[in-house]
Amino acid sequence: MDNTKLKIAFFGSSIVSAYWNGAATYYRGIVKALGNMGHEVTFYEPDIYERQKHRDIEDPEYCRVVVYPDDEVTLRALLREASEADVIIKASGVGAFDELLEFEVSQLKKETNLIIFWDVDAPATLDRIEKDRNDPFNDLIPKYDLVLTYGGGQPVIDAYEKNGAKKCIPIYNALDTDTHFPVEPQEKFMGDLVFLGNRLPDREQRVEEFFIKPAQNLPDKKFLLGGSGWDDKPLPENIKYLGHVYTRDHNAFNCTPMAVLNISRDSMAKYGFSPATRVFEAAGAAACIITDHWKGIETFFEPNEEILVVKNGEELEKILGELTPERAREIGEAAYKKVLAAHTYEHRAALLEEVISRRLFGEEKTIDNH
Structure with missing residues (x-):
């Protein structure tokens, strides 16, 4: 993928606010590393839970941020926009219209794109669908090209693949060296x-x-x-x-x-x-x-x-x-x-790039899940 720059649409909880949003620094680290690699990322997040009033950062340079109101009409318009991306990601726990997003993103599959479900709380999702076999997400799992997870190792990989995932790969948390480093005590x-x-x-x-x-x-x-x-x-x-x-x-x-x-x-x-x-x-x-x-x-x-x-x-x-x-x-x-x-986000993004290249372009590379 040396010369291939991807257009990536990412639906998640929030990248600009860590308020009631433990995934914020994870998203920032991954998306920033992808941006530094030259990929064009748009991060779509709903305006809910007063997160915009408790922002930790302004809109970052490494991605385009789209904050949308909590209504279905706007969201469907953004899905149409996102459908033009090379890679379309629906993260778990967006917090608004999650079921709608899970279904609609699964319908955006083309021969030329990649649709991904990125589970930032795989244990909770797996427990939920195991307890309720009628959960609509059970039927959607096989429709995604990839399931990526925030963690879980082999137990989560086995559970997702048992539930029909084509491929499940953990992309673990990591360190963003730009934001977290030794400082003077307070x-x-x-x-x-x-x-x-x-x-x-x-x-x-x-x-x-x-x-x-x-x-x-x-x-x-x-x-x-x-x-x-x-x-x-x-x-x-x-x-x-x-x-x-x-x-x-x-x-x-x-x-x-x-x-x-x-x-x-x-x-x-x-x-x-x-x-x-x-x-x-x-x-x-x-x-x-x-x-x-x-x-x-x-x-x-x-x-x-x-x-x-x-x-x-x-x-x-x-x-x-x-x-x-x-x-x-x-x-x-x-x-x-x-x-x-x-364990930096550069390490994680390099793995993600390998994963995407294999699925989109058939490039054979060894993928180390850890």
Whole structure:
């Protein structure tokens, strides 16, 4: 694909706002890398959930952003525009008219284009269609040329292909080196352990297990909690609640404390091979990361050398009680070296380009899913 520049239409939740939108930095990293390769990307996003009032960025130079009102007439006009693209992508969780988009994009297939369903929450989608075989999406899966996923590894690949996907390939989260990097610490983020995540039903119990209870049992340690929705959650006195932490503060949030905690949602932990975007962002800031255990961690980082892994709250309490600033720096620096060497969005976009070239042009290349 050295001389082939593609026109790509991408329907997703939002690329300009991370407000109630955990996929924002993932979209930014992938789309920016594609733009830097010379591909022409248009990102279509609905004006919902007050995201436009809580933008993190202005319209970026690396893609054209189309923010559309929450109405079907406008959306159908944009679908007609998108039908002229070489690659048409419908992401999961757009948040408005998802079923309509899933169907209509599946109908845009031509001999000369590629239609892709990009699942940014494959565990949730797979659980949904397994529970309801009458879900309309079951019949649409085989119509897409490709299913790409935010994570999930072989379990998700097997599940999608069992449900009729022609091909399922994970395009994992990664580090955007332009936006996430080491910075000077900030006093407001000083602490022993921090966690950043919105309050979601399928993660709250794990937050209690891996963060809130350890805080109760380690009253001499200082904990910081960032993310939306925790306002009315009872918290021990040594947890400072920060509310929504804007993207511009993520580097300081990751660089300042002794350690940064990653807690998977239930569905992500179930399928494994699903590192959150914030794992790579924290590694890009040379943070010492402590994560709950999930299958496939070693695919991305070496446990005990580049990341610390705990299976329950008691293990976290033990590790945090023994962790020194010197040891934390060693682990953070090792994670930083690994993420730069293997887990940037340039790495992910290069894989995506190979995937597309094989499907559109029949170019034979070896594709490494990891």
